[in-house]
Structure formats: structure tokens, C-alpha cells
Amino acid sequence: KEARRLIIYSTDSTYHSAGDGKMVGAYKPNDMKCHVIDGSYDKNASLTYDYPSVSQINKIASEKGITIFFAVLKEVETEYKALAQKVQGSKTVRLNQDTTVNSDSDLVALITKEYTSLVRGLEMDRGSVSSHLELTFDPPCNKTNKCEVVHDAPVDISVTLQVKRCPSGKKYTDTLMFGPVGLYEKLTVDIEVQCQCDCEKKGKGVANSPKCSSSGTYQCGVCSCND
Numbered sequence: 736k737e738a739r740r741l742i743i744y745s746t747d748s749t750y751h752s753a754g755d756g757k758m759v760g761a762y763k764p765n766d767m768k769c770h771v772i773d774g775s776y777d778k779n780a781s782l783t784y785d786y787p788s789v790s791q792i793n794k795i796a797s798e799k800g801i802t803i804f805f806a807v808l809k810e811v812e813t814e815y816k817a818l819a820q821k822v823q824g825s826k827t828v829r830l831n832q833d834t835t836v837n838s839d840s841d842l843v844a845l846i847t848k849e850y851t852s853l854v855r856g857l858e859m860d861r862g863s864v865s866s867h868l869e870l871t872f873d874p875p876c877n878k879t880n881k882c883e884v885v886h887d888a889p890v891d892i893s894v895t896l897q898v899k900r901c902p903s904g905k906k907y908t909d910t911l912m913f914g915p916v917g918l919y920e921k922l923t924v925d926i927e928v929q930c931q932c933d934c935e936k937k938g939k940g941v942a943n944s945p946k947c948s949s950s951g952t953y954q955c956g957v958c959s960c961n962d
Contacts, residue, residue, distance in 0.1 A: 739917060740800055741801070741802050741804065741850070742801055742802070742803045743803075744803060744804065745806040746807055747810070748811060749811050749814050750814070750815070750818065752788060753787065753788035755785070755786050756786050757785065759782060760782060761783055762783075762785065763783050763784050763785060764784070765787040765791060767787065767791055767795065789818065789821050789822065790821075792822055793823055797824070797860065800917055800918050801824070802826070803822060803824070803825040804825070804826055804846055804849065804850070805818065805819060805825065805826070806830050807828070808829070808830055826853060828845060828849050830845070853917070854884065855883065855884050856881030857876050858877060858881050859875075859892065859913060859915060859916065860915065860916045860921075862913045866899075867900055867902050867909075868896060869899050870913065872895075873892065873895070896911070896926075906927070906930060908928075909925075909926045910923060910924070912924075932955060934955040934956075939955075940953060940959075941953045944958070
């Protein structure tokens with residue numbers, strides 16, 4: 736099984752985002768790749784690629800099941816709370832000056848407390864769901880109504896997938912991936928929807944069928960009377 740992945744980002748300053756790199760000539764969009772060489776960040780890459788956007792950070796955190804803790808001072812807490820709302824599974828933890836200066840153990844205790852609170856509530860990641868489909872969970876296990884997790888006890892969730900309408904075309908295929916936020920475990924569902932029955936195709940009807948008293952076309956179990 737995959738272990739939980741946790742990143743603790745501690746700072747007393749605001750963050751950079753896409754567009755800020757242009758001030759130093761980093762004009763290329765961030766390529767979302769790692770540019771670390773022998774334990775150090777590649778300076779050439781830092782002057783070439785812009786900072787990642789918030790959506791790029793959220794994409795990686797979501798796909799890799801990474802939980803990010805922003806451990807910050809009160810002065811920048813508002814900025815990181817807004818950021819945490821846009822990065823799935825992330826959380827903001829306020830530090831005080833005494834914590835950052837005097838005791839690493841205080842920081843560990845604070846993160847441990849917040850992490851324990853986080854893992855006791857289960858939130859389901861719906862992934863990307865097409866407008867043609869409707870995906871629901873029972874219980875909902877969403878951000879505002881998380882499911883309680885008890886140690887060594889299973890959490891039963893019923894999943895319902897409904898096709899609301901057929902898109903243009905006679906056949907529709909899609910792939911859904913969903914699972915718990917903060918875990919690198921996803922359920923993949925391949926969907927194939929036949930929007931038209933085989934018997935509905937042109938030429939499949941039986942004209943003047945005996946089932947229609949020889950006065951209509953029999954198709955898909957229904958008689959269409961001749962004019």
C-alpha cells in the first residue's frame with residue numbers, strides 16, 4: 736500500500752506564482768518537472784522556467800495524493816489560507832514567533848495535532864466528471880461534511896454513477912478516477928454508453944411485419960403504422 740505523502744512548507748513570507756518569474760527573465764511556463772542536480776536546484780532552469788501556477792500545484796497534489804501543510808506566521812496567514820482553499824488536501828497552520836525561534840518540538844507537536852485531525856476525517860476526490868454524468872457518494876464525504884474515520888474500522892461508501900444525457904454521437908466513452916483525498920489510491924472506472932440501440936439503426940425495421948398486421952414497420956418491439 737502507498738504511504739501518505741506529506742509536505743510541510745514553513746515560511747514567514749508570501750509565495751510566488753506564475754508570472755512573477757518574468758521579472759528575472761524566466762519567461763517559459765513552468766514545465767512541472769523536477770530540475771534538481773546533485774541535491775541542488777538547476778540555476779539555468781530557475782532563470783528559464785516561471786514559477787508554477789496554483790492550478791499546477793493543485794494538479795500535482797491531487798494526482799500524487801500529497802497533503803501540504805502551510806506552516807506560516809500570522810502576518811501571512813490570510814494569503815496561505817486562500818491558497819489552501821485552491822490546493823486539494825492542503826491545510827494552513829499558524830506559527831508564532833516562539834515556535835519558530837525556540838523549539839522545533841513545538842512545531843512537530845503542532846503539525847502532529849493538525850495531521851491527526853486531518854486523517855480522522857475522510858474526504859472523497861471526485862476527479863473530473865463530464866457534464867453528461869453525475870457522480871454521487873453516500874454518505875457524501877465532501878469538504879463540508881467529512882466522514883469520520885475510526886482506527887481499524889472500515890468506512891463504507893456507496894457510489895452512484897448516472898448518465899444524465901447522451902452527447903452528440905451514438906457512442907460515448909469516458910474514464911473516471913476517484914478516491915480519498917490525501918491517499919495515492921484511486922478507483923478507475925471505464926465507461927461506455929450506447930446512446931442508440933442496435934435495433935434503432937436505419938434498415939433494422941421489418942416493413943409490413945405480420946406482428947403489425949402487415950400494415951406497419953416493426954422495429955425495437957414497436958409497430959409504426961403505414962400512412
